Structure formats: structure tokens, C-alpha cells
Amino acid sequence: MKKLIAIIWKDVILRFSSPSEWLFFLILPVVFSVILAGGTGAPVDSRVRLVVTDHAQSPLSAQLIAAIEETNSITADVLPQAEAEEEFEDRQAPAYLIIPAELTSEAALNGGVALDLRLLPNNLNGVMVEQTVNTAIWKVSSALRIAASSVEEAERIRPFESEAQRAAYYDAALQAAQQEWDAAPRRMTTVEASTPDQIDYDPQTNSSAGQMITWVIIPLLGISGSFVYERQIGTLRRMLVTPTRKGLYLFSTILGNVLMAMVQMALLVGFGVWVMNIHWGNSPGALAVLLAATALAAAGIGTAMGAFIKTPGQASGVAIMSGMLMALLGGCWYPIELFPPAIQNASLVLPTRWAMDGILDLALRGQGLQAILPHIGVLMGFALVFFAIGVARFRYE
Amino acid sequence: MAPILEVRNLVKNYGSTAAVKGVSFNIEEGEIFSLLGPNGAGKTTTISVLSTLLAPTSGDVRVGGHSVVSEPMKVRNLIGVVPQEIALYDDLTAHENLIFWGQMYNLSGKTLTDRVQQVLQEIELADRAKDRVRTFSGGMKRRVNIGVGLLHRPRLLFMDEPTVGIDPQSRRAILDSVKALNRQGMTVLYTTHYMEEAQELSDRVGIIDHGELIALGTQNELTRQVGENDALVLEVGEGENVRQLCEAAKSIPGVVESDTSGSTLTIIAPEAEEILAPVIVQANALNVKIHSVAIQEPNLEAVFLHLTGRALRD
Numbered sequence: 001m002k003k004l005i006a007i008i009w010k011d012v013i014l015r016f017s018s019p020s021e022w023l024f025f026l027i028l029p030v031v032f033s034v035i036l037a038g039g040t041g042a043p044v045d046s047r048v049r050l051v052v053t054d055h056a057q058s059p060l061s062a063q064l065i066a067a068i069e070e071t072n073s074i075t076a077d078v079l080p081q082a083e084a085e086e087e088f089e090d091r092q093a094p095a096y097l098i099i100p101a102e103l104t105s106e107a108a109l110n111g112g113v114a115l116d117l118r119l120l121p122n123n124l125n126g127v128m129v130e131q132t133v134n135t136a137i138w139k140v141s142s143a144l145r146i147a148a149s150s151v152e153e154a155e156r157i158r159p160f161e162s163e164a165q166r167a168a169y170y171d172a173a174l175q176a177a178q179q180e181w182d183a184a185p186r187r188m189t190t191v192e193a194s195t196p197d198q199i200d201y202d203p204q205t206n207s208s209a210g211q212m213i214t215w216v217i218i219p220l221l222g223i224s225g226s227f228v229y230e231r232q233i234g235t236l237r238r239m240l241v242t243p244t245r246k247g248l249y250l251f252s253t254i255l256g257n258v259l260m261a262m263v264q265m266a267l268l269v270g271f272g273v274w275v276m277n278i279h280w281g282n283s284p285g286a287l288a289v290l291l292a293a294t295a296l297a298a299a300g301i302g303t304a305m306g307a308f309i310k311t312p313g314q315a316s317g318v319a320i321m322s323g324m325l326m327a328l329l330g331g332c333w334y335p336i337e338l339f340p341p342a343i344q345n346a347s348l349v350l351p352t353r354w355a356m357d358g359i360l361d362l363a364l365r366g367q368g369l370q371a372i373l374p375h376i377g378v379l380m381g382f383a384l385v386f387f388a389i390g391v392a393r394f395r396y397e
Numbered sequence: 398m399a400p401i402l403e404v405r406n407l408v409k410n411y412g413s414t415a416a417v418k419g420v421s422f423n424i425e426e427g428e429i430f431s432l433l434g435p436n437g438a439g440k441t442t443t444i445s446v447l448s449t450l451l452a453p454t455s456g457d458v459r460v461g462g463h464s465v466v467s468e469p470m471k472v473r474n475l476i477g478v479v480p481q482e483i484a485l486y487d488d489l490t491a492h493e494n495l496i497f498w499g500q501m502y503n504l505s506g507k508t509l510t511d512r513v514q515q516v517l518q519e520i521e522l523a524d525r526a527k528d529r530v531r532t533f534s535g536g537m538k539r540r541v542n543i544g545v546g547l548l549h550r551p552r553l554l555f556m557d558e559p560t561v562g563i564d565p566q567s568r569r570a571i572l573d574s575v576k577a578l579n580r581q582g583m584t585v586l587y588t589t590h591y592m593e594e595a596q597e598l599s600d601r602v603g604i605i606d607h608g609e610l611i612a613l614g615t616q617n618e619l620t621r622q623v624g625e626n627d628a629l630v631l632e633v634g635e636g637e638n639v640r641q642l643c644e645a646a647k648s649i650p651g652v653v654e655s656d657t658s659g660s661t662l663t664i665i666a667p668e669a670e671e672i673l674a675p676v677i678v679q680a681n682a683l684n685v686k687i688h689s690v691a692i693q694e695p696n697l698e699a700v701f702l703h704l705t706g707r708a709l710r711d
Binding site for chain 1: 445450474476484485487488489497500501502503505
């Protein structure tokens with residue numbers, strides 16, 4: 001046990017003897033997770049922004065703003081005039097609507113009040129805003145006209161006894177007209193895509209999981225490099241003339257690297273939870289088992305590579321290239337559903353695919369240990385096969 | 398008392414290539430035994446088998462009565478190995494290296510700490526203990542390399558050409574440390590291709606060439622094999638003319654052997670003074686410039702030349 005700990009500790013010191021190792025161990029995975037979480041399409045409000053200054057502050061102006069937003073294609077931000085003008089001039093919004101203080105029902109009916117709508121030149125969104133605002137004005141003024149016509153018709157049949165009775169009748173008619181408008185069937189709906197998206201995709205979860213797997217498997221594949229390095233500098237030969245068994249050396253080296261990978265993954269999972277608000281699912285135990293199986297599979301491949309690779313330079317190059325390729329084709333960088341079906345099927349021979357699928361099953365699809373047992377089984381299969389090859393073909397000389 | 402090392406008909410083949418061909422010798426407790434031979438003679442392969450790193454193709458090797466084949470762990474507890482290459486972790490400090498290797502030799506706790514401190518004193522690197530090995534000179538690295546082999550106080554220390562590629566001062570320090578270790582009772586098997594090192598250190602010498610042990614004994618026993626011959630050693634330039642001079646010297650009456658190694662021409666004769674003049678005449682005739690001339694009493698170089706017809710090569 002003391003030798004096991006000594007070998008592991010030696011490997012830890014060697015790995016972190018250069019401060020730059022922290023770059024690959026933690027900093028770059030975190031940076032890439034954050035960048036890709038934002039860069040691959042975090043949920044955004046796709047509605048066109050209209051800044052509004054409401055000098056009227058009347059029920060009618062509130063109705064107008066509500067009617068504009070009803071279309072679902074425009075979001076109206078009511079701001080003080082100075083702030084709204086600044087936003088518009090900074091091109092933060094393609095349109096700016098000023099509702100004058102004189103906006104009353106009478107003025108609207110008589111067409112005596114002009115709304116001030118300013119649009120950015122040559123901007124299609126501006127045109128759409130103009131049409132939407134006109135529609136909203138027409139809708140609000142229609143209710144007013146209906147109420148006015150109702151009052152006229154009622155007065156023609158039987159004159160009102162007082163102005164208050166007349167006003168009350170007008171209010172009731174207006175409310176009824178507005179209710180009818182609200183209940184009217186929509187003639188137009190806005191959709192953002194022509195086909196429903198079948199991909200379970202959350203950019204933050206996908207990027208965090210993908211980057212975690214990428215940055216963990218590359219150093220594990222690099223176990224081959226540490227074996228080759230020790231063979232090259234003669235420390236492996238020296239080890240084998242001490243009373244230390246070959247198996248203990250191999251086991252300790254592999255275990256040390258797997259433990260370092262587990263620590264790295266724990267830090268990245270923690271970063272996801274506390275900084276990126278990622279929900280890794282409801283079964284932390286299942287996630288831990290899955291990640292351990294992933295680390296073992298990658299370590300197994302690294303051990304097998306160590307039996308064939310001859311120089312540390314080769315080991316480094318092969319680990320980086322194969323690690324990146326496995327990450328890409330395993331769905332760590334882009335959802336696997338974006339790849340052609342042939343690639344999707346071929347990627348089933350990669351541990352990264354099973355690891356990624358397992359993590360997403362836990363984190364996005366809310367599944368538990370039972371659902372990812374096949375993933376864990378396949379990953380352990382990778383580990384067993386490649387460890388067997390690596391140990392059987394391992395060259396001590 | 399039984400020898401601490403017994404080697405019987407040791408054979409080691411790499412495929413169809415025989416690296417060691419039936420070598421046999423013993424080493425007694427407390428002696429320094431040198432395996433002297435040119436590069437590629439089979440010294441490192443022999444030491445690799447003796448230290449359990451390689452399995453012998455045939456033959457038997459016992460260390461302290463334990464077989465290197467069937468009881469390798471018992472053998473490893475008895476031996477220390479100083480390999481030819483500097484087998485250290487450059488990114489660990491000298492102290493960390495010694496601690497790690499001490500743990501590999503089953504040392505722990507206070508014993509480990511004390512041994513590491515003692516070894517650091519012995520190799521005179523206590524003041525640099527906390528520095529990374531990467532920052533050390535070649536000689537300092539060699540000393541740490543030796544220190545690792547001493548940590549567990551082995552009964553038998555294998556040193557495989559420990560002075561290769563270092564400066565004269567470090568070489569002197571290493572030779573002195575080998576003698577000091579031997580005075581403390583440690584048995585040493587020392588391989589080298591430097592005749593002077595074998596002469597200075599060894600109680601007995603085995604001369605190995607092409608995988609065969611061609612001579613074995615004390616220095617007196619070995620030099621007696623070449624009779625009372627002297628060695629005339631000439632430092633000359635290199636080139637085809639030197640090889641012609643070497644051949645021409647063989648025809649001079651009284652010359653027993655003649656061979657070149659680099660810029661050195663060695664001629665064996667009963668009376669070196671008597672052949673000096675004819676050799677100079679031959680050198681002039683062949684336009685070979687002689688830089689220095691030395692006449693040496695019979696030594697291991699002469700023994701090797703006598704036995705193989707070749708000089709010990711660098």
C-alpha cells in the first residue's frame with residue numbers, strides 16, 4: 001500500500017511540476033465550457049425589440065402597448081425618453097415609438113393624434129414593427145369606434161337621460177368590444193422553425209459534459225506517454241530491480257491517473273453546478289459511476305497504446321489527436337444528432353459516445369442508474385479489453 | 398564462506414544473437430570485482446541478468462544463495478543497482494528522488510528519513526537536496542544515481558559504467574566513493590571499459606569480449622599471462638597511415654602484438670626500448686606524426702591486446 005501511494009504521489013508531483021499543467025487540468029476546460037455554452041446557442045429572446053416612451057400614461061396607451069406585445073413577435077420596452085432615444089441611436093432597437101400625452105379616446109377617434117414611430121433605415125425588423133404598430137392601433141381604435149357607434153345607435157333609439165348614463169353606456173360598450181376582440185380567433189401565428197427540434201439540447205450541459213470528457217480523456221490516453229517516458233529514461237528498468245512487482249507498478253500508475261481524472265471531473269462538475277447552474281441530473285451516484293467507467297475506459301486505451309508507442313513525442317501526438325477525434329465523433333463538441341446517420345452508428349465504437357450519451361441521459365433526460373447501466377457496461381468493456389491488450393503487450397525493456 | 402554471487406554458464410540470447418555466451422564466475426563477500434570489456438562486449442546484459450532485470454536463456458545465477466530466476470524478490474532485497482543511464486526523475490528534487498526510491502526498497506518512516514539524509518551526506522549533495530535534479534550538472538546527477546543504489550544498504554552493489562560521460566573531478570569522486578563503500582564492507586561488481594578504473598579499484602577482474610569471459614583473476618594473475626612484455630604506447634594522428642604503421646610494426650623483430658584505438662597505437666614487446674627506434678623509422682617512412690611516446694609495464698590493456706589481438710576500444 002505504501003508503494004502504491006508513493007508511485008501515485010510521484011506521478012502527481014511529476015504531472016504538476018509545471019504550473020502550465022493547471023492550464024490543461026482546469027483552466028482551459030472551464031474556459032471552453034463557458035465559451036461553447038454561450039456560442040452554441042443559449043436560449044435567446046428572438047422577438048424584435050421596440051422601445052416605447054409613454055407620455056400619455058393612460059389606459060388607452062397601456063391597451064396599445066399590450067396590443068403590440070400580443071403579436072408575440074415584438075417585445076415592447078417602456079423607457080423614459082432620454083434612455084429610449086439612446087437605445088435607439090445605439091441601434092439596440094430597430095424602432096422607437098413615442099406615445100404623446102394628448103392620446104385620448106376622443107383624439108384617437110377623430111384621428112387628431114399622431115404617434116411618433118421612428119425606424120432604423122433599411123431594416124426589415126423596422127418594417128415589421130411598423131406593420132405591427134399599425135395593426136395594434138387599428139385594433140384599439142376599432143374597439144373605440146365600435147363603442148362610439150353603439151352609443152350613437154342607442155341614443156338614436158332612446159336618448160340618454162344624462163351624460164353620466166351616456167358615459168356608462170360607452171364604457172360598457174367599449175369593454176364588450178374589447179372582449180370580443182380578445183376572443184376573436186387569431187389569423188396569424190408566429191413560429192420560429194419549420195420543423196420541431198427533436199434534439200435534447202441544452203448548450204450549457206452539452207458543452208460542460210463534452211469539454212469535461214475531452215479534457216479528461218486526452219491525459220488518460222497520455223498514460224502511454226508516461227510509460228514510454230519511464231522506459232526511455234531508465235526509471236522503469238530501475239524500478240524492476242527493486243523489490244517492487246511489475247503488476248504493482250502498472251496498477252499504481254493507472255490508478256493514479258484515474259484518480260487524478262476523477263478529481264478533475266469532480267472540479268468541473270462542481271464548476272458546472274455552482275457557476276453555470278447546470279443540473280447534472282437526480283442521481284449523483286450514477287454520474288460518479290459513469291464518470292469512473294469513462295476514466296477507466298480511457299486509461300485502458302492509454303495503457304494499450306503504451307505497449308506500441310516508442311517515444312514520448314509519439315505518445316503525446318497520438319493521445320491529443322486520437323482524443324480530439326474521439327471527442328468530436330463522440331458528440332462532445334456538437335450534438336451527435338447533427339452528424340450523418342453513418343457517423344452516428346460508427347461512433348458507437350467510441351467510449352466518448354457512450355460517456356456523452358450517459359451523461360445527457362442523466363442530466364437532460366432525468367434518468368437514473370438503471371437507464372445508464374448499458375453505457376457503464378460498454379465503458380467497462382472497453383476498459384477490460386484494452387487493459388488486457390496493454391498489460392499483455394506491455395514492454396518493460 | 399559461500400560466494401555472494403555465483404554465475405554458472407550464463408547464456409543470454411536476443412533472438413538468434415548471443416549476447417552472453419556461457420559466462421561463469423564467483424564474487425566473494427567484501428571484494429570489488431570488475432568486468433572489463435569494450436562497448437558491446439556483454440557487460441550490461443550480464444549485469445541485467447544478475448540484477449533480475451532479464452531472465453537468462455540458460456545457466457544459473459545465485460545471489461546470496463537465491464536464484465535470480467525463482468527468487469527474484471529475495472535477490473532484489475540483497476542488491477543495489479547503479480545503472481549506466483541516469484535513471485532519475487528530473488522534475489523531482491534530489492530529496493524527493495531518494496525518498497521515492499527508498500520507498501521502492503521498502504524503507505519507510507524514520508529509517509527512510511535517516512537513510513536519505515545519510516546518503517545525501519555521502520554523495521555530498523545535502524545542500525542541494527531541495528533542488529530539482531533537472532538543475533544539476535552531469536556529475537551531480539551521477540552522484541544521486543549512485544545514492545539511490547545505496548539507500549537500502551545492499552550487500553552487493555552492481556555499478557554499470559558509472560563514470561561514463563562525466564568530468565575528471567566527478568570521476569575521481571565516484572572512484573573514491575566506491576573504495577569507501579568497499580571499506581565499509583560492501584561487495585561491488587563494477588563494469589567498465591576504462592582499464593585504469595579496473596586497475597585502480599579491483600581485487601579481481603573479469604575480461605569480457607563478444608559475450609565471453611576471456612580472462613579472470615587478480616591483476617597480477619592476468620598480467621602474468623602476457624609474460625614480461627612492455628607496452629609501447631604512441632599518441633599519433635588518425636588515418637590510413639596509422640593503420641599501415643600498425644601493420645608494419647608487427648614485422649619488427651620482438652613485437653608480440655600491435656593495435657590501434659583512435660589516435661593511440663599500442664605495441665607489445667619484451668623490451669619496448671629496443672623497438673622504439675625501428676617504430677619511429679617506420680612512422681617517418683609512412684609520414685605519421687608522433688605526438689608522444691610512453692612505455693608501460695604490463696597492464697590490463699596489454700592483457701586484452703594479448704588475448705584478443707585488439708586494443709580496448711572506447
